[in-house]
Amino acid sequence: MAHCPGTASFIPSPRALTAGLFAALTLAFAPAALAQQAVGPATGLPVPRYVSLKSDHVNLREGPSKDHATKWIYQRAGLPVEITAEYETWRRIRDSEGAEGWVLHSLLSGKRTALVAPWKKDAAPFPLRAEPQNDSNIVAKLAPGVVANVKKCDGGWCRLKGEGYDGYLPQTNLWGVYPDEKVE
Numbered sequence: 001m002a003h004c005p006g007t008a009s010f011i012p013s014p015r016a017l018t019a020g021l022f023a024a025l026t027l028a029f030a031p032a033a034l035a036q037q038a039v040g041p042a043t044g045l046p047v048p049r050y051v052s053l054k055s056d057h058v059n060l061r062e063g064p065s066k067d068h069a070t071k072w073i074y075q076r077a078g079l080p081v082e083i084t085a086e087y088e089t090w091r092r093i094r095d096s097e098g099a100e101g102w103v104l105h106s107l108l109s110g111k112r113t114a115l116v117a118p119w120k121k122d123a124a125p126f127p128l129r130a131e132p133q134n135d136s137n138i139v140a141k142l143a144p145g146v147v148a149n150v151k152k153c154d155g156g157w158c159r160l161k162g163e164g165y166d167g168y169l170p171q172t173n174l175w176g177v178y179p180d181e182k183v184e
Helices: 014-036
Strands: 049-053 058-061 070-074 080-087 090-094 100-104 113-116 126-129 138-142 147-154 157-162 165-170
Touching: 080 113, 138 165
Parallel strands: none
Antiparallel strands: 049 080, 058 070, 058 100, 080 090, 090 100, 113 147, 126 138, 126 165, 147 157, 157 165
């Protein structure tokens, strides 16, 4: 590099370059980290989060009031949905197919449920294992779209319980729990 009189030349050290790169990456990913830690203004609970429908008749509305039109009526109690926002007594939710709208908080339950691989509608039933291991005995087979009660998840496997079954399914085959989420 040629040095021109009256100008300062600066060649950063490898340590300075590393520190600068770290600072840039921290700033670039900080919004994502903060988004994961967001809490709802009405409840103080994490947003987003999974819950389930409490009733077998839930109106999904265009906005957060009964004055807004009904977009959809859910008819499946226990269906998992994701809360994406809160406004007073209203919760904006998203279902497994991506439909979004607003429902009254009283129509939602903190009870955790999950859908078995709704993105694989034509797949063969998934083996439910006696233990959280791929070589464990199969205790049942659950078809895609089955709604199951989530008893716990360890970040890799979830224990599911329902009428006539109790066992483990890999967490990656479920909609209603986040990847690597632990549920007690």
